[in-house]
Amino acid sequence: MDFEAFCTKHKMIGFQFEQYLYNVARHFSENYNGGYWESKVIEEDASGFYLEPDDDTKYEIRNTINGYDEGEMDSKTFSLAIFAFALNNFGFKLYEDERPEAQEFF
Numbered sequence: 001m002d003f004e005a006f007c008t009k010h011k012m013i014g015f016q017f018e019q020y021l022y023n024v025a026r027h028f029s030e031n032y033n034g035g036y037w038e039s040k041v042i043e044e045d046a047s048g049f050y051l052e053p054d055d056d057t058k059y060e061i062r063n064t065i066n067g068y069d070e071g072e073m074d075s076k077t078f079s080l081a082i083f084a085f086a087l088n089n090f091g092f093k094l095y096e097d098e099r100p101e102a103q104e105f106f
Contacts (some may be wrong), residue, residue, distance in 0.1 A: 004039060006049065013099070017090050021051060024086040029059040029078065037079070052079035 006014050025032045035053055042048035052075065059078040061071045073081065 013094070017086070018051075020090050021083065021086045024089070025053075025078075025082045028061055028063055028082060028085075030062070031057070031060050032078075050080060050083045052076055 021037075022034065026034075035055060037051040038054045040050055040052050042050065055075055057075055057078075058072050059075070061073055061078070061081075062069055
């Protein structure tokens with residue numbers, strides 16, 4: 001399953017997650033200015049996916065939560081870190097909001 005299929009199946013949660021992902025990217029990188037993110041399937045026969053910016057930008061990262069205050073990541077590394085962080089926090093938010101439709105995938 002890719003992100004488009006996920007959004008087709010889960011509608012609002014997919015769109016809410018996408019917006020949340022972009023906000024997390026803006027939070028951790030001052031030079032992230034939006035843009036198109038491609039859906040990448042983790043393995044051909046798997047149902048996992050992640051989103052990756054469609055560019056070759058080196059993103060400056062600042063995370064005061066864990067002390068990673070000044071670093072740089074390529075586009076793929078940035079997307080994997082941001083996607084994992086956003087997915088984790090978004091899942092907790094859905095759980096706290098008692099959204100039963102989210103139990104299937106979080």
